[in-house]
Amino acid sequence: MxxxxxxxxxxxxxxxxxxxxxxxxxxxxxxxxxxxxxxxxxxxxxxxxxxxxxxxxxxxxxxxxxxxxxxxxxxxxxxxxxxxxxxxxxxxxxxxxxxxxxxxxIDGQNEAYLGFLGVSANFELKDSRVLITDIGGGSAEFMVVDNEKPVFSKSTPFGCNKLLHRYFKSDPVKESEVIRFKEDMDKEISALPIDDKIEHIVCLGGTLNNISYIAGKGNSDRVKYVDRKFLKGFLREIIGKNIEERTNIKYLEPKRADIVLPAALLIDKILYKAQKSGFYTLSGGLRTGLTIDTINKAGIVLDFQKKHHSLRLARIIQIGKKFNFEKAHAMQVKKLALSIFDKTKKLHKLQDREKNILEAAAILHDCGNYISYSKHHKHSYYLIKNSDFIGYSSKDVELIANVARYHRKSPPKSTHQNFNALNDEEKYIVRALSAILRIADAVDRTHDARVSCVDVEVQNTVVFFQFTSKKEFLLEINAFESKKNLFEEVFNVKAVAR
Amino acid sequence: MKNGLFAVINIGTSAFRMEIGSFLNGKYKQIEYLVKSLSLGKDTFSNGLISSASIHEAYDILSKFKEKMNEYRIGKKFEVIATSGVREAKNRDFFLDFMDKKLGMKIRVLTPYEELYIRYIGIKNEFERFNRLEKNGVVLVNVSSGNVSIAVVKGKTILYADSLRFGSLRLNEIFKELDEKNKVYAYNRYIESMISGVEYVISSFKIKNVVFSGSSINILRGIFSPSNNFLAQKDIEFLFDEIKKENVDFIRDRFSIRRNEAEVLKPMVCVYLNVLKLFETDLFYFSKTTFPRKLLMYYSKSYKQKNLKEYLEKTILNIGEKYNFDKKHALYVRDCALKLFDMLQNHHLLDKKHRQLLEIVALLHDVGYYVNEENHEEHSYYIINSLHLPQIGEKDSRIIALIALLHKEKEKDVYLRLYNYLSQEDTFMLKKLVSLLRIADALDASHKQLIKEFKIKLDKNSIKIKLISDNFIFFEMVSLKKKARLFEELFGIKIETEQEIE
Missing domain, CATH: 3.30.420.40 (ATPase, nucleotide binding domain)
Structure with a gap:
């Protein structure tokens, strides 16, 4: 459909x-x-x-x-x-x-609901309290979501186009206009349940997305984070300039040069009230919500809307399906890789973020097969790098692509452009995670999940891998032996199969 | 081929072969067949380089071959072909340059896919039964010294083509240090690990007709002397049992074959058994003619090549469908592009081969959408560059990919670095084709095929395109203005458009 x-x-x-x-x-x-x-x-x-x-x-x-x-x-x-x-x-x-x-x-309440649907498709809302604002041209919607449920919703007339016409008549704006705007907004906002219990703020609407585009220097990711420090500096810059001068600001859409001021002032007030040091922006949030709502109205519930579904994971699997991945092998390698990751924390000292990167890379490591088997690790890199993930920054995606690329053939080398472009910390992450992925992939060499689990024991400089299987697994041991080098090199240990 | 002589030199991985033949009233007769042993593959698969000694030896062989051709006054009616032994050598450019400068011999290096394609055409021509097999689906497996190339063909569509690096000489070189008794185990593990990667895709085709080709077939034919053109898996298994524990000398004497053949027999048999297992079949077909003969027939244009256009189109459309392309748009752009090509012949002065390139890229220019809508032209480039189109050589594949990349106009030529290594002539040809494709693409900017027909009127200073449609069209007009710019710049002629509403 x-x-x-x-x-x-x-x-x-x-x-x-x-x-x-x-x-x-x-x-x-x-x-x-x-x-x-x-x-x-x-x-x-x-x-x-x-x-x-x-x-x-x-x-x-x-x-x-x-x-x-x-x-x-x-x-x-x-x-x-x-x-x-x-x-x-x-x-x-x-x-x-x-x-x-x-x-x-559609009325303001409905608009807020659509925004919420859009956010729910892009953010993990479980166990957190999130303020969603949609500052449009004619109205601004506010919604508070607690553990995935909307608990407050209000449509206000504070659209930035409307505010502009009401408060800012001079060009450049006068200090007095700014002060009057701030005072009025103080009053209006205090009527909303915005306080420090809010954990994250997500903003929809083109104007705030333009601000995050400027902050990100042209980064066009769908989800971006803007630091309040940047916002302060940006406000100082635009208040001093007339509209004509503002159009020279790099990445600012000329048609928003005027309305960007009330929008920036408003979000700054909200950050102050919630005591947050920054906010997320989501582009296309309302349209995403509208799309989802339209699909729902046709009687279809999307996978991610079902209970116990991690949005991040659902998206990875969706990407895998698109490239016709061999799901059983992908999930088995993921399981083994994460288990090795958990059991070797002492060695690699990596955290949850890196674990999520490993998870995505393990699931998608073979997706390049869709293009061709020869050089498929390079194709995996390309396809991953150019796919849209949820819950990963573009840097994370670059790392996922790198880890997947190194699941076979040559280990990371500084002559490889994709690897060389990373900083030292990122290089370490890629080396460590691909070392783990290589072993996990080797352990499912036959692609039939014959090794059901791997136990890892670290004793000084020797790491023992113990495989559990109901069938013979000679091929797996063999593959393990030929793929363990990177692991030994990165962690300066000996890897022994038991 | 018209009456006369033709020669082919095949620089293989273990030997250099030359065949000279004559054509008389459609009948072919072999006049000369020479084989000189020289294993470039041993150099290339173990060190990645052709050694200096081998280059000089190769030079000696080729100059003798050249003398032979001069004796027969072959003139320009010959072709020199090299496969993986040269292709994969890091110093291949030097090797090619050396032979060119010293002997005036231009060597054509085939990709595994071109090699497979020529064998495929050969088999189709000489093997009655093949066309029947093809209807239900057939797998072509070329077991050569370096690679095992696999193509799956069904109906008139090549569904799959890939080349895996476990050819028999390569396996022999990788594991030559191992004890004789451990080799079989190592070969099998190595092959299995390669196969496990493609099994998932290949088994989905459910095709059991397998045709083998490659120098390996000659060795097997020598051993079994089969009267038909098939062998059973059991035969190969018996052979395996007989040789698995034996050394090279024993094998050579037992089957009275050459030493270099004896060396690769063990890995070769392992390859056969594993591939047969992959396709779950207990017998396989082969063709009886040698590769040099096939090359000779192919390059002298003596093979019937009817329907091949249809094969190419079906194969391309199958790829398009895999990447979920907008088929109506693709076909429409293809038709427009070819019509423009034909009508503007006097401007671009390109030939039939270029027309075919344009046709292919017109069908595939948007496949990149499947990866991501953003920068789809880059993704099209990437995908096309990685396609293994057996019908098309490496260079042409790259040119098609570049045309797809450039089909979307950019302010500046941001991709210049990708093709500035091409010769001036090729760059110009590339741009001409890009300019035609852009116009064709603009004619269906809305992807709705709103223009029912277009007519071209050529003037001295302008080309008038009249667009005929049911209603006023908007998108196409705006798009044409932008997308015709390159054409106008290249040919220094204005494109004017007018609408006619029926």
Whole structure:
């Protein structure tokens, strides 16, 4: 099933087309136009004819695109700008007539819920209290989620486009305007349950995503983290500049040069209240939520929404399935690798982050076979590096790709570009984890899980590996002997099979 | 091939062979067949290099072959082919350059896939039964000194092609220090570990018809003298039992074969048994003609090659489907690209071979979407570069990959470093094909095949493209403007578009 969702926001109009298959979905196409409907609505109270024309052209382009992708379900929603436009009914009618697309206006509560769905697909929400804010053009949604359950939700009129028109009339802005804005926001925010019990803050919306894009110097990861220190410096920089000057800031979208100020001030206030030193941003959160909601409404529950499902792991398996991995072997190698990791902590001294990297690399180490068996370790590297993971930073993904690459053939060498680009600490992680992965892979040489478990005992400089199996495992022992060198070298020990 | 003489030199891993033959009214007759032993493979598989002594010896052999060809006044009607012994040597460029400079001999180095393809075409031509086998699916296994190449063909589609590094001479070289009694164990472990990686994919095809080829077949034929063109697995097992504990001298005397053949017999038999086990079959077919003969027939264009276009297309489409491509778009872009190619012949002046490259890349240009939507052209490049298309040589594969990479226009030529090693002529050809593909791709920018037909009118200063469609089209027009730029720059001619609505 292919579905298209269209989100008509106050700043931009966006479409996302996804393919739903086997309890998972993949984005196949994204499309965006900046129309800034909010400029009309928040100034004049209605959407102007010229803007309607532009909107119709955009929707027709989108229609052409989704029809070409054999989409069977289309859902278009509009948010604050339509909620507040006095001629919304007329616009909806006109659009229906000229494009055939029906637009559904969703209220703030629903918008917040969609945002929450989007966040739930990208963050592990178990056992933590998270504030989700969606600062749009016309409204700002706030939701508090406690252990995966929404416990508070409110839609406020603090969209950045709206705030801009209300508070900032001068260019460059005056100090007095900033002060008045801060004072008002103090009052408004104190009505929300934002306090230091909040563990993480996740922000949706294009403007805050643009800020994290600037902070990340053009890093286009879907999930990013912004330090409050950066935000402070950034605020200082933009307050001193007029809008024209701001457009020269690298990575700042020129069409957001004005509204970026109220958005940055607002999030800074929220960080202050929650006593947090930074926030996460998620791009495409509302659309992701809308996609998931549309899939759910078609009667499909996605894998990650089922209980006891780790989102991070589900995504790895999804990637494996896409590349037709040999699941039984992948899961067996994962099991063995993690068990060796746990039992050799004294040696490698690595933590949970590295364990998660090993887990992904173990599951995906052979995925390059999809391209071809010869050089498949290199293909695994390429495919992993270019896949979208959940719960891993782009640096983590680079390490996963490296560890998988070194599951066979040559050990890491400084003449390899992919390895040489890492710093010393990362090089150690790759060497240590691929040493473990090589042994785990060797132990499942026959690909039939004949060795059910590995016990490891570290005695000074000798590490004993004891295999448990109901069948003979000569081939495995043999493979172990030929692949143990890296382990011995990295940890400066002797590895002995028992 | 027209009446006359043709010669082929095959630089194999253990010997140099030359065949000269004459064609008269469609009949072939062998005139001369020379074999000179020289094991480049021993050098390459153990040290990675062809030794200086071997290079000089090779030079002596080749110059004698050349004299022979001069005697027969072969002229330019010959082809010199090298396989893994040269291909995998680190100093292969030196070897090739040396023979070129000193003998004026351009040596063509085949990839394992081209080698397999030529054998495949040969078998198809000489082996009646093959076409019937092919319908139900057949596996071609080429057991050579260096590699075991496997291709799975069903109907008219090559489903799979890969080359694994456990050829018999290679195994012999890797384990030559081992005690005779431990060798069989080592060979089997080594082969099993290679096979375990591909078993998962190969067993999914469920194909049991196996055809073997390679120098190994000649040795087996010498031992068994079979009257038909198949052998049973049992035969190979008996052979295995007979030789598994014996040394090379015994084997040589027992079967009266050459020493270098005796050396590789043990690993070779292990390879056969493991491959037969993989396909769960108790008999296998082989073809009786030698590789030099197949090369001669292939390069003198004496093999019937009908339907091969269809084979190539089916194989390419199968790859596209594996990467979940938009088939309608791919076919449409292919048709547009070829039409442009034909109509603009007087501008680009490229030939039939280039037309085929354009056709392949038009079908595959978007496969990278499967890896990730972002930078899909880079992923297309990566995938195409890693394809083992048996019908296409290494260099052409790379060119196709580059065209796919460049199909999406970029502000600056950010990928220049990837192809600045190409000759000026090749770079120009590459750009011409890219410019055609871009226009073809733009003609279906919406992936909806909205343009029902297009017509081209050539003027002195411009090329007018008239686009005929049901409704006003938008995407295609915008896209064309951008994507025709390279063409305009290359050929110094403006492209003008107009719409006609039916």
């Amino acid at each position: 292919n579905i298209a969702v269209i989100d008509i926001g106050s700043n931009s109009v966006r479409m996302q087309i996804s393919r739903v298959q086997d309890g998972m979905y993949d984005v196949v196409e994204e499309y965006k136009r900046m129309l800034r409907l909010g400029d009309d609505v928040f100034l004049d109270g209605l959407i102007k004819e010229t803007t309607i024309e532009k909107l119709i052209t955009t929707l027709n382009e989108m229609k052409e695109l989704y029809l070409s992708k054999s989409v069977n379900t289309v859902r278009a929603i509009a948010t604050a700008s339509f909620r507040e436009a006095s001629n919304a009914d007329y616009v909806i009618d006109k659009i229906k007539q000229s494009t055939g697309i029906s637009i559904e206006i």
